[in-house]
Amino acid sequence: MVPNIFSAGLDITEFYQKKPEETDAFWRTLQDVFLRLYGSKLVTIAAISGHSPAGGCLLAMACDYRVMATGKYTIGLNETLLGIIAPFWFIETMKNTIGHRETEKSLQLGKLYSPEQAENIGLVDQICPPDDVLGCARKEMVKWLKIPDHARILTKQLMRNELINNLSSKRKEDIYNFTSFVQKDSIQRSLGLYLESLKKKKS
């Protein structure tokens, strides 16, 4: 577990100034990771040790339960702030987590929530001091593991299969949409500026 950062989201350099076949392969891998995690028969608990923007938020939402560290961290789908858009399965996953209305506001504004705000809207289930995040996640895991596995798994599948089947049937189209979107000159310019701004913030 890395302190302060759960995940900085997708590595933008993987789709900045890359060839279409490279961005295709990158997106296919992301789809694989998501489908595996969201559809996992295992109990999955995200111990969110720090910042969790965009793709990081998606990974956390793909789990069954989320524990987030308190502190000056943020979580959310901030794609619009980067001049890009969240694909349909990011949107559906967020709707399944916090509901339609909150998702609509959240996505249009590219909102990044503090741990307390995230807990209030149900984006995370629990907040804990940073040095106790793993402990809280473990405690919660014990509860989940007491439930008969077959019943829990079937229930999870009933709740999640619609989205899994939808994405599985549209994978090629989704890859095509991603690559054609990120290859646009205007999007490449936005991504370049965003990467520069991250570096400037650091210096």
Ligand SMILES: CC/C=C\C/C=C\C/C=C\C=C\CC(=O)SCCNC(=O)CCNC(=O)[C@H](O)C(C)(C)COP(=O)(O)OP(=O)(O)OC[C@H]1O[C@@H](n2cnc3c(N)ncnc32)[C@H](O)[C@@H]1OP(=O)(O)O
């Ligand atoms: C029709 C539609 C069809 C399809 C859909 C189309 C498009 C969807 C496309 C894409 C979806 C993307 C989702 C994403 O996940 S995009 C990534 C979003 N992530 C962020 O915005 C986070 C950016 N990072 C930060 O805010 C911070 O780094 C931090 C808060 C996570 C941590 O802060 P620190 O101060 O500790 O770290 P830094 O010093 O800022 O960063 C270190 C280093 O890393 C570089 N970097 C940071 N994040 C990223 C990243 N996500 N990708 C690439 N590079 C990143 C940063 O520039 C520094 O680099 P150097 O060490 O200076 O080289």
